[in-house]
Amino acid sequence: MTQCILEIRDLTTRFETTQGVANALDHLSLEIYEGEVIGLVGESGSGKSMTGYSIMGLIEHPGAIVNGSILYRGQDLCALDKEQLRQLRGDRIAMIFQDPMMSLNPVLRIDTQLVETLKAHRGIDHRDAIRRATELLQAMGIPSPEARLRQYPHELSGGMRQRIAIAIALLLEPDLIIADEPTTALDVTIQAQIIHEFQTLIEARGTSVLWITHDLAVASTMADRLAIMYAGQIVERGPANEVLENPAHPYTEGLLRSIPSRNVRGKPLQQIPGSTPSLTHLPPGCPFAPRCERAASICATTPPSQRLSGSRSTQCHFPREVPS
Numbered sequence: 001m002t003q004c005i006l007e008i009r010d011l012t013t014r015f016e017t018t019q020g021v022a023n024a025l026d027h028l029s030l031e032i033y034e035g036e037v038i039g040l041v042g043e044s045g046s047g048k049s050m051t052g053y054s055i056m057g058l059i060e061h062p063g064a065i066v067n068g069s070i071l072y073r074g075q076d077l078c079a080l081d082k083e084q085l086r087q088l089r090g091d092r093i094a095m096i097f098q099d100p101m102m103s104l105n106p107v108l109r110i111d112t113q114l115v116e117t118l119k120a121h122r123g124i125d126h127r128d129a130i131r132r133a134t135e136l137l138q139a140m141g142i143p144s145p146e147a148r149l150r151q152y153p154h155e156l157s158g159g160m161r162q163r164i165a166i167a168i169a170l171l172l173e174p175d176l177i178i179a180d181e182p183t184t185a186l187d188v189t190i191q192a193q194i195i196h197e198f199q200t201l202i203e204a205r206g207t208s209v210l211w212i213t214h215d216l217a218v219a220s221t222m223a224d225r226l227a228i229m230y231a232g233q234i235v236e237r238g239p240a241n242e243v244l245e246n247p248a249h250p251y252t253e254g255l256l257r258s259i260p261s262r263n264v265r266g267k268p269l270q271q272i273p274g275s276t277p278s279l280t281h282l283p284p285g286c287p288f289a290p291r292c293e294r295a296a297s298i299c300a301t302t303p304p305s306q307r308l309s310g311s312r313s314t315q316c317h318f319p320r321e322v323p324s
């Protein structure tokens, strides 16, 4: 049976702001199994990056994890000190950021950045480290990898930098990669190429991925499972194809209607009405209620988590029926 490698339980990540308390993550629970790709999807401000940052121990003042646990192979990451977390980061769990410069050191040549990491974490000699780094850049679709290794980040294009940032995340063959919109800033053709190369590498290595995106279309090309996020909560989850074919939550339906996909072929695209709520002034009960066409008075109370068919669930008073 596939093993659960990361288990987030009841996690609340909170920001104290001048406007009040904002729960960027509100009692969020999520499991990630060995070798699976989870698409974490939601509009801007829904808490996708904060999920990744919480796992990586990167939440900084005025933010803090105030409730819950994050178990990596049974070990609670929230209980680790800074040095233990630093060891784990990059080695067993790595993150790719939307801005590749968050992973790259601007004053070091690419070879130094890759080779020193390999030497420090894997204790291999310089020649072996160069060979491994070259192979990885090649696998990430980087032409003339030997020449690229001798360059500085500022000498490379945005797409090339992101390929190298992805290579850095893959370098130590971590169990889990958190990819936070790594291709969003790139043009569509380069985006598709990078996704293809990344997918080939993670499939070969059996790496688990939390693929963070606001774009359900991109998530659907990558993910085995989807977790749909709204106002710090996961409102629907399940196998990607089932969620896409038969969404149960009105928010998932709204996201689907707003992308060109087979579900809406021939019909005009529709944006979800309204905008994402301020986390400091959420309505009582369901946070999606002000934008929901199915809202009723009971929606002013917290919607229960409802198990649908198989491994699917949703948090809604009136979920759409899905085939069993």
Ligand SMILES: Nc1ncnc2c1ncn2[C@@H]1O[C@H](COP(=O)(O)OP(=O)(O)OP(=O)(O)O)[C@@H](O)[C@H]1O
Binding pocket: 015, 017, 022, 023, 024, 042, 043, 044, 045, 046, 047, 048, 049, 050, 051, 062, 063, 214, 279
């Ligand atoms: N430094 C901060 N101070 C106060 N609130 C913050 C801070 N950083 C994040 N938040 C809160 O956390 C919420 C979630 O932010 P997060 O960055 O996770 O959103 P996201 O889903 O990644 O959005 P995007 O698609 O724009 O990247 C924000 O709506 C905001 O209310």
Ligand code: SF4
Binding pocket: 249, 250, 251, 286, 287, 288, 289, 290, 292, 293, 294, 295, 296, 299, 303, 315, 316, 317, 318, 319
């Ligand atoms: S709980 Fe009510 S308001 Fe919230 S999504 Fe479901 S139907 Fe809409």
Ligand SMILES: [Mg+2]
Binding pocket: 048, 049, 050, 180
């Ligand atoms: Mg983000």
